[in-house]
Amino acid sequence: MDAAEFRKRGKEMVDYVADYLEKIDKRQVFPDVEPGYLRPLIPDCAPQDPESFEDVFKDIEKIIMPGVTHWHSPYFFAYFPAASSFPALLADMLCGGIGCVGFSWAASPACTELETVMLDWLGKMINLPEEFLAGKHSQGGGVIQGSASEATLISLLAARTKTIRRVQSEKPELTEADIMGRLVAYASDQFCATLGTTPCCSFDKLLELGPICNKENIWMHIDAAYAGSAFICPEFRHLLNGVEFADSFNFNPHKWLLVNFDCSAMWVKKRSDLTGAFKLEPLYLQHHHQESGLVTDYRHWQIPLGRRFRSLKLWFVLRMYGVTGLQEHIRKHVRLSHQFEHLVLQDERFETCAEVVLGLVCFRLKGSNELNKALLKSITEAKKIHLVPCHLREKFVLRFAICSRTVESTHIKFAWQHISQLATDLLKTWEQKHHQQ
């Protein structure tokens, strides 16, 4: 493919994606395929000779789409939102076009510098304490990781290195191995301090945990993967109170801030804690600017060496939505989750199972776990909407997560009517079955 053909095909692809997203509500949200469906549809080996773009293109609808779960369908209420927006899609295209690998400042200065500034913008949007921002000369700063899981692992590794060095300075007779064997990590069954747990969006009490961590010299990492985006709204910012006690903090714009995967924003109060843990400096990666101290080399802030120009999509989205546009998006989702909550509460057969704070409603039929599993099974098999369950304590619970950028009140009403009808059908057969027994 040369540049001339790329121009033509690029426009076709943009049209295809725009059509796909514009009419996504017409597609069945969850596919009909069985495991292993794809292999028989494509050749065993890569083609020896080149194929045309048309050949590849027509296989999208034939081979790929039949096996796609449509995360951006307004009938998708499973897991958690996956962010997507047109500005982010365009920025990702540019990212691919530039195609740099920004592991150090010199490897592509704009890639590093835009990321540092975007993480400051984002930090200011959620009113993160000044210490976490890079500013012009601060010790803190932000970085884009691929996922919240990576951010947590990096915090853990940095905490380990920091603690080993502290203990070694107090007790030089101990080896690294001696210390390593005695380190303790404190966690709940959700792992670290969490704002917005995945099953039911509950919030740890940072104002209780934080001072203990600080007093005992324990690194505190806060994971706000989903909920963090909501803190751009002043009415939800109080949920972040206590972040001032943390050493590191993370949330995922790729969940709820309209920036396509992957974009997990992570901040630390002391960048030297990260660079101290991960720094490797072979000669081919050294650069004369390093002496100035002004240079950020993001390879020391992460596990991989390579990294994409991900801050572009943050830049496009923050500029083209503005803070108010993004606040509207969050508020709409929260409004819709309360709408669903009210519908559930009006039906005596149902109960909610956790406080609805943001965009997630946990609910169930009053009755056994078996009954609720049967309800979920009928929802899953009907494939009109898609949702997934969780366990809260011993209870089997259905999670209704507001996900799509384009979901509206009518979709919520439809989803509820559908669930309620399936429940009516189920309860009829369920009671008959239990009478016979």
Ligand SMILES: *Cc1c(COP(=O)(O)O)cnc(C)c1O
């Ligand atoms: C979604 C979620 C994660 C996982 O996020 P990744 O970026 O996919 O690793 C971690 N923690 C919480 C609280 C989440 O909601």
